[in-house]
Amino acid sequence: MTGLAASGLTASGLTVALDGTDILRDVSLAAGRGEIIGVIGPNGAGKTTLLRALVGAIPHRAGAVTLDGRAIMDLPPRERARRIAYLGQEEAAQWAITSETLVGLGRLPHRPSWQGPGARDREAVLGALRACDALHFAARPVNRLSGGERTRVLLARALAVEAEFLLADEPIAGLDPAHGLQVMDVLAARAAAGLGLIVTLHDLTMAARNCHRLVLLDKGRIAASGPPADVLSARNLERHYGIAAHAGTAGGKPFLVPLARTGETEEP
Amino acid sequence: MSALPQAPAPAPAQARAMGAQRGLLLPALGVLLVAIFAVSLGIGPAEIGMREVWAALTGAGTDASRIIILEVRLPRAILGVMVGATLGLAGAALQGFLRNPLAEPGLIGISASAALGAVLTLYTGIAAAFTLALPLGGIAGAVIGVGLLQVLAGRGGSALTLILAGIAVTAMAGALTALVLNLAPSPFAALEIVFWLMGSLADRSFAHVWLALPFMAVGWGLLATLGRPLDALTLGEDTAWSLGFPVGDVRARLVLGTALSVGAATAVAGTIGFLGLVVPHLLRPFVAHRPGALLLPSALGGAVLMLLADIAVRLPFPGNELKLGVLTALVGGPFFLWLIIAYRRRLP
Numbered sequence: 001m002t003g004l005a006a007s008g009l010t011a012s013g014l015t016v017a018l019d020g021t022d023i024l025r026d027v028s029l030a031a032g033r034g035e036i037i038g039v040i041g042p043n044g045a046g047k048t049t050l051l052r053a054l055v056g057a058i059p060h061r062a063g064a065v066t067l068d069g070r071a072i073m074d075l076p077p078r079e080r081a082r083r084i085a086y087l088g089q090e091e092a093a094q095w096a097i098t099s100e101t102l103v104g105l106g107r108l109p110h111r112p113s114w115q116g117p118g119a120r121d122r123e124a125v126l127g128a129l130r131a132c133d134a135l136h137f138a139a140r141p142v143n144r145l146s147g148g149e150r151t152r153v154l155l156a157r158a159l160a161v162e163a164e165f166l167l168a169d170e171p172i173a174g175l176d177p178a179h180g181l182q183v184m185d186v187l188a189a190r191a192a193a194g195l196g197l198i199v200t201l202h203d204l205t206m207a208a209r210n211c212h213r214l215v216l217l218d219k220g221r222i223a224a225s226g227p228p229a230d231v232l233s234a235r236n237l238e239r240h241y242g243i244a245a246h247a248g249t250a251g252g253k254p255f256l257v258p259l260a261r262t263g264e265t266e267e268p
Numbered sequence: 269m270s271a272l273p274q275a276p277a278p279a280p281a282q283a284r285a286m287g288a289q290r291g292l293l294l295p296a297l298g299v300l301l302v303a304i305f306a307v308s309l310g311i312g313p314a315e316i317g318m319r320e321v322w323a324a325l326t327g328a329g330t331d332a333s334r335i336i337i338l339e340v341r342l343p344r345a346i347l348g349v350m351v352g353a354t355l356g357l358a359g360a361a362l363q364g365f366l367r368n369p370l371a372e373p374g375l376i377g378i379s380a381s382a383a384l385g386a387v388l389t390l391y392t393g394i395a396a397a398f399t400l401a402l403p404l405g406g407i408a409g410a411v412i413g414v415g416l417l418q419v420l421a422g423r424g425g426s427a428l429t430l431i432l433a434g435i436a437v438t439a440m441a442g443a444l445t446a447l448v449l450n451l452a453p454s455p456f457a458a459l460e461i462v463f464w465l466m467g468s469l470a471d472r473s474f475a476h477v478w479l480a481l482p483f484m485a486v487g488w489g490l491l492a493t494l495g496r497p498l499d500a501l502t503l504g505e506d507t508a509w510s511l512g513f514p515v516g517d518v519r520a521r522l523v524l525g526t527a528l529s530v531g532a533a534t535a536v537a538g539t540i541g542f543l544g545l546v547v548p549h550l551l552r553p554f555v556a557h558r559p560g561a562l563l564l565p566s567a568l569g570g571a572v573l574m575l576l577a578d579i580a581v582r583l584p585f586p587g588n589e590l591k592l593g594v595l596t597a598l599v600g601g602p603f604f605l606w607l608i609i610a611y612r613r614r615l616p
Contacts, residue, residue: 057506081512088510091503094367095557105500109512113496141557157503161511 008032009054009084009165009196013063016046016053023049024220026063029198033164036187036197038211038228040204042241045217047200048089051167054198055086067165081109085163089170089200091154096141099153103128103138106160128156131186133179147174155183165196172206184210204245208232209253216240229254238262293554297568301349304575308345309337311582343474348578349571350477350484351469351537354529356570357563359544360551361491364498364559365522366427369607372545373530376430376523377417377437378410382534383465384441384448385409390461391448402464403479403535410531413437414523421523424516427505430523466591467538469578480532487529488567490521495560502559540574540593542600547573549607 009031016024024046031037039047052058054065056072065072072080085106093102106128107121117125129135132152137145142153155171171187172180184206191197201207207214207228214231216224218240224231232254237245246257309321316324316333323329324337358373366375373379389395389405420433445465452458497518500508505515533540547569548562555561574592577599581590 052506055506055510057509077512077514081510084510086507086510088504088506091507093502095502095552095559097502097557101556101558102502105502105507105511108496108500113493154503 007068009065009067009198011050011054011063011065014050014053014060014065015062016049016058017061018049018058022061022220024053024060027217027220027222028063029215029222029225031165031196031198033194033196034191035213036191036199036211038207038214039198039200039217040202040207040214040231041217041223046220047217048169049220050217051086051169051198051200055084055167056080057086078109082161083164085158085161085166087155087158087166087168087171089173093142096143098139099134099142099145099156100125100129100138102142102153103134103156103160106157106162109161124160124162125156128160129153131159131189132156133182148176148179151175152179152183155186159186159190163195165198166190168197168199170200170202172201172203180206204232204258205255208256232256293551293565294568297565297572301568301572301575304572304579305345305349308348308575308579309341311579312336312341313586339473340471343477344469344472344578345575346477347472347480347536348469348575350480351533351540352543352571352574353567354484354487354533354570355540355544355574356547357488357491357567358526358530359570360548360559360562360566361494361498361522362526362544363548364494364562365501365518366431367501367504369549369611370545372542373526374438374539374541374544376434376526377441378413378527378530379534379539380438380441380445381413381416382406382410382531383539384445385412386464386535386538387445387448387461390464391452391457399473399475400479403476403532406535407479407483407531409441410527410535413441414527414531416440417523417527424519426515427519430519463591464538465593467540467593467596468581468589468591469537470589472536476536480536483532484529487525487527487532490525491529492563494518494522494525495563497560498563499558499560538591538593540596542596542603543570543573543577546600546603 010029012028014024014027015022027050029037039050041047049058053060056065067075067083072084103125104117104121107117107124110121111118126135129138132155134149134152134156137149142150145153151171151174155168158166158168172183175183180203187197187199188210199211211228213226214228215222216231216236223240224236232247234244234247237243242262243258244260244262246259248255306318306321310316310318314336316336320329320333321337324334355373359371362371362373362375363369383406385408386402386406388409389402394405395402417433417437420436421429449458449461452461497508497513500511500513501515501518508515508518548566551565551569552562555565577592577595581592581595584590
């Protein structure tokens, strides 16, 4: 896919260095609208760095990130912000603003500075809060939410942008199973409506059941990519995660239960 | 997901009440400011009633009261509004940008370097050469300080490097100010410098107003554009970037706006601490804790508090005023203590 002026959000030959060390090396991927791409890999593989580089928050040393063939750094910031939404992993609100105000931040790129929120903005905020099952604490200050509630409000903030692409870093970390499933359902529904999604996940079963394609990162490189069943092969799990897992099918979709460490990762 | 409970939207009455409270904040602060401004004009060694103050303002009244009101008290009150608004606005902007409720305008070193510039004019005797020599020295100090700050902090938008650079600039300017004091030719020269450093609005004229106003106006203009970026920064630098606000650009506007306004304020009034720390805190609950919405109320609140402080310094010992910086520290110190205790209680 390298070199193609493809539509969608693409990275080609992406190399990112932080403090002089290459964190990502020669990463290429293409995300289309309506598609959920799961980015998986062990801790420190570069998943978060990949997402930050795709949204442009950190510069890349080599390669390119394009949206419908245009380099994202060439897009005006407001337009880029309307088209690519980002949900960071360690987002935390410093101020005791209400959930509704926080979700409203997602509407900032949609209006010029002199304009207050309009009916369309309010509709988007309420829609996002409802989708994330967060409507009943909309008026509560975010510093008085539980961890799970805060996670859903932050997701609602990212959904309220109503962008063409959403890059979500660990959107279900710290959620109970019901809310984890709910968030994945919300993401699936948004994808069905045309949103392109790139999601980092640690839960391999969630990744296997919900993503159309998986990208397995290890030590900053793409180790495997493709349909979940291929990427999550026993060989890959052993080589890159250092685990043996029980794989099965339930309800027509795969699941994975990690069983043991094999100690055969490619650690230096 | 339909199995999960769906509660109704928040009560509209509650939301309306909060909106009304916010809507009243600015008019209330405005009325308060006008009232305290009037009181400020009525206070001084010469007994002048409010009726006479009004007469002097409209061009009537005796020559003596006209001179006192128009050339002594009016510029002093106007300067109080300008300096107070600057400190309130810059304090709110810095707290918002650094996402730290303990930030204040002096943090990035502009106050210290402006003070150093002014102190040098006192030391060298240039201050006595013409009226505006001292504030011009202060502005020169602020310019050098912000230049140094930018070099130290580097490009980009990191809040941490800005704080570290600010601490470095403050330390260097403070050391040099101490050196100047150390080398002062006489105890009287040293006392003059120390008194100036304590901050005051006494004996200022319209010349000071006109000198400071252009710098402050541009600085206010820059800081006033930060409302939305500061809101976006609530969730951190990456999220602010993803919402279309490059943090490097936001930081550049913040630093320049603070340098221009706080530099000019320090140049004409000396260093006045705590105001820029306290005002955003007092007003934050009234704007539902939104950092962007806090800017304008903080400017008005800063002006109100500065005028109150400037009235307070004139009351206890007529003819021998307290210094503004002394008073704000006397009041601000305990407030700071309370702040720390309140924060500690909120932590687990």
